[in-house]
Amino acid sequence: MAQLKAGDRAPAFTLKDQDGREVSLADFKARKLLLYFYPKADTPGCTTQACSVRDAMEELAEAGAVAVGISPDQPARQKKFDDTYGLGFPLLSDPDHAVAQAYGAWGEKSMYGKTYQGIIRSSFLIDETGRILQASYKVKPQDTVPNARRTLG
Template sequence: MTLKVGDKAPAFKLQDQDGRAVSLADYKGKKLLLYFYPKADTSGCTKQACSIRDAEPDLSQAGIAAVGISPDKPDKQKKFDTKYGLGFPLLSDEDNAVAKKYGVWGEKKMYGKTYEGIIRSSFLIDEAGKIVHAWYKVSPADTVPNVKKALG
């Protein structure tokens, strides 16, 4: 199951790197870049997170908040945030329940091995909680350019 433009974004409530509960409802009335990444502090995930951090002034000017979600525990998310000065919520989806709702948990292949994991994806959600854009199997380098292109 994948989400399409116009779909209602699935609700979530997860713990961030500081132990706070963060929900989709917290962003009602705002645009949200919600992205899913496989594992904190790995090369691709670091590249992606840092590009979002670096684009924060542009995103903020466009009225867009950013939130990342991975299966990592909050303490690992905290170390990742601190190490790279990310400054936006990193949510812990340890049981992958939210990833499954967004259609980003599935079969992957690496080095000839097949396994289940996060399919790197990002979503632009509007002020009413609807999916404006959905990018599945996104490259770490393409998250921010995709959003900028979507904004025109």
């Protein structure tokens, strides 16, 4: 799928969180949503990204926003990640990467000369009506929150 841009409708989703509960995009109507995709729980970059979101939760709430992370990890791994770092926001399991594909966050990557398919670290700020306010692809872990902050004003 092509990459999303500001003004596009955010693709709907329903996935299980770290506690096995179903979470849908529709659950966040009337609030802004910082939605980000990360490759694998409890790896250095993903930990940096998740902890920066955790540390900005109060600031996001003041701007009327909440956060959700999505990776291909199973809920049990997401739960361990949440418990280890006290993240306190939904971490959703997308094992078949269908939601990542819908958001343009699944694609070709390369490491050590090998190419493979995987999560393209991405973040999206979605408004109360389900429209994309800001989309960042190949985002650095430490830039997820500053990108959202700029858009939120």
